[in-house]
Amino acid sequence: MPDHLCSTCRNAGFSKYGEEPMEKLWKVWQIFSSSRPSIKIGTWSAVKNRRQCPFCRLVVDSVRTVADSTGEHPEPEDIIEISNRESWKLCIVIFSFRGASIKTFSNRADLEEEANDVRRRHQHEAYRLLVSWDGCSNHGQIQFLPDSERPRGERFFGRTVDARMPDWELLRWWLRRCERCHGSLCQLGTQSDLKHQLPKNMRVIDVLEKRVVPHCTGCEYVALTYVWGDMGWPMPKMDRERFRARAADGSIPLPKPLPRTVSDAMEATRRLGYRYLWFDSLCIVQDDDADRHSQLLSMDSIYRHADLSIAAASGDHADYGLPCISSPRRFQQHREMVSGAWLAVPLPRFDEINTGSRLRWNTRAWTFQEKALSQRLLIFTDYQVYFKCSNAVWSEDTAGETSGLTRPGDEPIFRWGDECIPHDYSTRRPHSLVDFLSFGTLSLANLDRSDLFVTYRAVVEEYTKRDITFQRDALPAIEGVLGLLNPQPEAYLAGLPREFFAEAILWHPKLREECIEMVEPGVPSWSWARWKLPKGCTWFTGDMERTPSLGAAMKSMKYWTPDTVPGATPGRHFESITISANRRHLPPELYHQLGESGCLLGWPTTTTYLILFKPILRDILGPEPDALVDVFALKIPETYGIIGEVITTIGVWKKMRQYKVDMVEASRGTGFQFCSSLIPKDLRPTTTTRTWVEMQPAYFIPAVGRTGDMEGATYVPDIYVPETPGHWDVQTTVDPSHKWEVVNVIMVEWVKGVAFRRGIGKVLASAWERAKPRETFVYLG
Numbered sequence: 001m002p003d004h005l006c007s008t009c010r011n012a013g014f015s016k017y018g019e020e021p022m023e024k025l026w027k028v029w030q031i032f033s034s035s036r037p038s039i040k041i042g043t044w045s046a047v048k049n050r051r052q053c054p055f056c057r058l059v060v061d062s063v064r065t066v067a068d069s070t071g072e073h074p075e076p077e078d079i080i081e082i083s084n085r086e087s088w089k090l091c092i093v094i095f096s097f098r099g100a101s102i103k104t105f106s107n108r109a110d111l112e113e114e115a116n117d118v119r120r121r122h123q124h125e126a127y128r129l130l131v132s133w134d135g136c137s138n139h140g141q142i143q144f145l146p147d148s149e150r151p152r153g154e155r156f157f158g159r160t161v162d163a164r165m166p167d168w169e170l171l172r173w174w175l176r177r178c179e180r181c182h183g184s185l186c187q188l189g190t191q192s193d194l195k196h197q198l199p200k201n202m203r204v205i206d207v208l209e210k211r212v213v214p215h216c217t218g219c220e221y222v223a224l225t226y227v228w229g230d231m232g233w234p235m236p237k238m239d240r241e242r243f244r245a246r247a248a249d250g251s252i253p254l255p256k257p258l259p260r261t262v263s264d265a266m267e268a269t270r271r272l273g274y275r276y277l278w279f280d281s282l283c284i285v286q287d288d289d290a291d292r293h294s295q296l297l298s299m300d301s302i303y304r305h306a307d308l309s310i311a312a313a314s315g316d317h318a319d320y321g322l323p324c325i326s327s328p329r330r331f332q333q334h335r336e337m338v339s340g341a342w343l344a345v346p347l348p349r350f351d352e353i354n355t356g357s358r359l360r361w362n363t364r365a366w367t368f369q370e371k372a373l374s375q376r377l378l379i380f381t382d383y384q385v386y387f388k389c390s391n392a393v394w395s396e397d398t399a400g401e402t403s404g405l406t407r408p409g410d411e412p413i414f415r416w417g418d419e420c421i422p423h424d425y426s427t428r429r430p431h432s433l434v435d436f437l438s439f440g441t442l443s444l445a446n447l448d449r450s451d452l453f454v455t456y457r458a459v460v461e462e463y464t465k466r467d468i469t470f471q472r473d474a475l476p477a478i479e480g481v482l483g484l485l486n487p488q489p490e491a492y493l494a495g496l497p498r499e500f501f502a503e504a505i506l507w508h509p510k511l512r513e514e515c516i517e518m519v520e521p522g523v524p525s526w527s528w529a530r531w532k533l534p535k536g537c538t539w540f541t542g543d544m545e546r547t548p549s550l551g552a553a554m555k556s557m558k559y560w561t562p563d564t565v566p567g568a569t570p571g572r573h574f575e576s577i578t579i580s581a582n583r584r585h586l587p588p589e590l591y592h593q594l595g596e597s598g599c600l601l602g603w604p605t606t607t608t609y610l611i612l613f614k615p616i617l618r619d620i621l622g623p624e625p626d627a628l629v630d631v632f633a634l635k636i637p638e639t640y641g642i643i644g645e646v647i648t649t650i651g652v653w654k655k656m657r658q659y660k661v662d663m664v665e666a667s668r669g670t671g672f673q674f675c676s677s678l679i680p681k682d683l684r685p686t687t688t689t690r691t692w693v694e695m696q697p698a699y700f701i702p703a704v705g706r707t708g709d710m711e712g713a714t715y716v717p718d719i720y721v722p723e724t725p726g727h728w729d730v731q732t733t734v735d736p737s738h739k740w741e742v743v744n745v746i747m748v749e750w751v752k753g754v755a756f757r758r759g760i761g762k763v764l765a766s767a768w769e770r771a772k773p774r775e776t777f778v779y780l781g
Contacts, residue, residue, distance in 0.1 A: 012041065015339040017127060037083060040082075043079060044133065055336065055338050055343070058344075059080060062345045063080075063140045086125070087157065091398060092107065110405060114402045117403070128346075129343075143345075143346050144343055146159070155401075157399055158344050161396050164328045168271050170396065174387045181403060185405075197301060199295055201214075202302070205266065205277045205278070211251040211252060212251065212283060219276055220274060222268075222269045222272070222276065222309070223302060223306035223374070224278065226318055226361065227312070235318060237282070237286040238284060238286060260321035261312045261322065262279055263321075264321045265277060272308070274307070280295075281318075296476055300479070301480075303374050306374065307376070308375075312361065313359045313379045323381060325380075330382040333345070333397065346397055347397045353381060365474065366468070368477070368478065369478055369479075391405055455485060460478075460507075464528055474523070475523070494599050495528065505526055506667075509537055510538055511647070517531055523597070526757045527599075586602075593753075597756075612632050612646075634646060643763060645762055647761060666746050672737050676740070683766075684740075685741065686735060689731050691728070745763055755779065756781055
């Protein structure tokens with residue numbers, strides 16, 4: 001059957017470029033050009049109009065895939081060019097982990113070793129066709145599928161993806177390959193993690209008997225992670241009545257009907273060779289506070305110890321199901337026969353669907369912990385199934401699996417080695433993704449102290465970008481990951497690490513982004529967990545580097561929680577800060593505020609009020625009248641000039657007394673962020689240096705001869721210059737702004753004797769002292 005290729009594509013003969021580079025046919029190009037060889041197939045408008053040509057249809061679909069992912073697309077008159085590149089280079093996953101080691105990590109070394117093995121065995125080397133146009137930064141891709149000459153599964157060639165059902169044989173092979181090639185690196189032994197043992201009352205679903213049964217120690221099970229969502233009908237739950245009706249062996253029949261996600265996950269569990277599935281709604285007694293609390297505290301252990309986690313990543317509710325089990329995938333692989341060879345447009349890469357909002361599952365707060373703690377993860381999407389473990393990312397549409405692990409140099413703390421990625425190795429851009437990592441396989445608690453807060457920052461920045469239905473769940477949904485960063489008891493106060501409390505309390509929303517206080521009982525205002533932060537929260541790097549101490553006042557900080565035991569103190573492992581828990585000194589009139597905020601901080605400090613001068617961020621970054629988070633310049637009453645800055649929301653300061661801001665000293669540090677250029681010169685900190693100038697010895701200046709005419713001649717006598725004593729040369733210079741001593745302040749609003757955080761800022765230390773701040777004991781709720 002003819003494939004109706006247009007004359008341009010028929011003459012180009014693209015089918016031969018699946019196994020050989022175009023460079024081999026362009027010897028003259030190699031001498032006179034440094035660009036990659038390509039074949040021009042016409043303008044974008046012409047290619048789109050050639051609808052009868054199967055190759056042009058592939059080109060159009062590949063360009064639309066780029067546009068859907070990045071928004072980049074060609075103009076009608078842009079010339080479309082086709083080149084090719086080794087397929088293994090386009091399977092590289094790159095990410096920049098902005099944590100303990102700010103480096104770029106990838107699986108490049110493993111893939112390159114696999115590609116070298118293909119060459120050593122003289123097998124077919126896979127190439128992909130790249131679609132580009134002038135000025136594009138992302139290429140469309142077309143890959144070659146197996147045929148009679150290329151057996152199925154040949155390395156780095158494409159694979160046919162059936163939209164109606166997954167390739168169960170391939171999925172089971174992924175699990176076996178991970179076990180054989182990665183071993184214990186992707187599996188958590190029961191004896192190697194004694195601090196995260198499974199709960200004794202844990203229950204699982206027996207997918208063969210279709211009953212909820214007690215979990216047996218040592219039994220392998222699969223955990224389900226999904227989006228609960230709003231289905232319009234009640235989620236089936238385990239309640240106390242159903243639990244009391246259990247059989248003598250402790251088993252409980254499943255309710256009917258089940259959400260499609262649960263029934264599909266049971267089918268997937270059975271097809272993958274497992275018998276037990278953990279699903280929160282049916283394995284936890286939802287109306288039993290004791291059972292629910294104990295299970296929620298063990299969520300990190302449940303996902304860490306699961307042999308496999310199944311992610312229902314598509315859909316926004318629990319009845320959506322797993323694509324390609326109870327319903328076909330929404331997106332199909334575009335395949336075409338071109339000159340006797342099957343070609344296809346690759347489905348989205350893992351790093352594309354792993355970011356942004358393309359998958360609702362990837363935007364939810366609870367799934368962050370479930371994803372980060374899972375040792376091995378099968379992600380079911382409407383595109384294809386992806387497999388992610390601590391050492392690999394594999395997908396159905398490409399045979400990109402590696403045989404082993406390459407270790408270039410020393411063993412890194414992450415399972416993929418630290419590699420510098422040349423630009424031409426991949427068309428993709430690096431991403432900053434904490435949840436690329438499988439935290440369960442890492443020993444983050446063994447990092448240097450200086451690295452721990454940087455890693456904590458990376459985790460919280462990523463986590464706070466996610467959506468959560470109930471703000472009171474913001475802390476429970478991340479406790480597992482935070483516990484891995486510091487597993488010590490009482491390591492955190494409302495999500496802030498006590499060991500780095502001076503730095504942590506200075507968090508702030510991303511500038512110019514939305515920040516809404518969610519008044520939830522049990523969450524204090526000084527914790528990021530109380531605030532809705534769609535773009536996440538962050539910290540200034542300078543604050544982490546230049547906040548050396550809490551100050552004498554804050555070192556004696558105390559905290560109170562509703563369940564505080566009088567006289568109790570935290571463990572002795574906190575060396576940088578000693579925060580004691582003591583309820584005896586809390587005034588009774590503050591008990592109500594304690595119940596509202598969940599945790600009160602108290603310490604002797606200084607407070608004063610400042611005057612909001614004007615918003616200045618728009619002066620620095622350009623006019624944006626609708627800015628939601630702004631920086632304001634401050635001045636002390638009766639003191640001329642701007643002496644500080646504060647970061648807060650416009651809505652917050654408008655609700656407070658006009659222009660008057662109450663400030664509480666939190667710590668001392670150095671450096672301004674924005675307002676240094678607005679500080680009047682006579683108020684800027686200066687450094688005076690005195691240099692001793694040595695005395696000059698006595699000396700003579702001899703006469704130089706006669707002056708005037710001969711008759712009235714005069715003689716210039718020798719001149720004697722006496723000794724001069726030494727003197728001090730005094731010079732005063734303005735200090736660079738990053739060395740200015742500042743007071744880190746918290747902008748507060750007083751409610752019945754308790755201060756509530758409304759923003760943070762910095763004030764010149766000298767100006768703070770001139771304001772004669774009042775010394776008092778502050779309760780921060």
